[in-house]
Amino acid sequence: MFKDEPGKQIKNAETIIGPSVKVEGDFVGDGNVIVEGIVVGNLKTKNHLTIGAEAKVNAEIEANSAYISGEVTGNLTVVGDVELTASARIKGDISASSIAIERGAQVNGRLNMNGAKKPELTEKHENKK
């Protein structure tokens, strides 16, 4: 469960934020997103989000599903499943349908397992506009 996810690493990844890149602002993606670098602002994707062990994310996150190994400061709202590996460091609330946490992972925040529904995500998104 917490091994590297080779199937999802590159396959169908549409956006890859590599270790040498800093993204600032409201990042919105439709496809799978892999983060290995720095993100500051908001991070939204309608698909799968992978945050690598070296990544530093200081953002409000919305995704369909997520696999997190890096450092996240901000709330995480996920429609489906969230997996946190041993190296994950989360400072913020997590809302998802199911959450898997490996021994060693740090979560400082509230966990909500009612799940985030897709329509709510959309409404929220539209209200912001």
Add this chain to the structure above:
Amino acid sequence: MYLYIYDTFLSDKKYYSLLNKIENRLADLEIKGKVCRLNILKNMKEVVEDGIKQGVDTVVAVGNDLTFSKIVNIIAELNVTLGIIPVTKSKIAEILGVPEGEAACDTLAQRLIQKIDLGKISNQYFIDSATIDDTNVILSFDKFQISSIAKNALVTICNLGFLADNQSIYKERLSVPTDGLLEAVIAPIKATLFSKKIKQQSIFPFTKIKLDSKAEPVTVTIDQQAVFKTPLEVTVAPKKLKVVVGSKRLF
């Protein structure tokens, strides 16, 4: 009707034999047309425009990647199909599935046509890529900005593909020249004593971005020929070019 444009470097004697073979093969396949050999006095744009007035519907560029890039910019706005015959190793031909030399004539005769996207910077089209060899560049998307934190990095705006030798990007459909998107690729380069290694790349698909810089304007090179300075806007021109492709194309 076909118009064959031979690039200037093909006037060298060493290409005579190959060009003869190509011409014979075109005659066998019954797709011979008007041949135009470029020289200092013959401008590619004038040749294409004259040809179209005479009823040419397919322009075939005979040469290398630079030839194909030059002609793309000329015919992008015209209603003609592009064919290519590479006489040397060509990245563009490899991606389009067109073999080198005489064998390209057979691909041309099959007339498998695809409409592909082009990139556009300040009214200049590009088929392959725009490169920026400066980490001071800032890529501004609609609502977010990207900058490189590596000391050495190559920033490339790609249409056809960013690594011709890494064909997995086509298999995984990370880069497709028919998807209506360009890709901004940031590749950090780690220079060692004997070689330069490219570390993990960042890839951002987009339809429109602005290029700017943190300090002095940076240089943007399009398809290894035209050079621009930032600030610039890069957009995609979806399905802009009709091109003859081979069955072994990578997309």
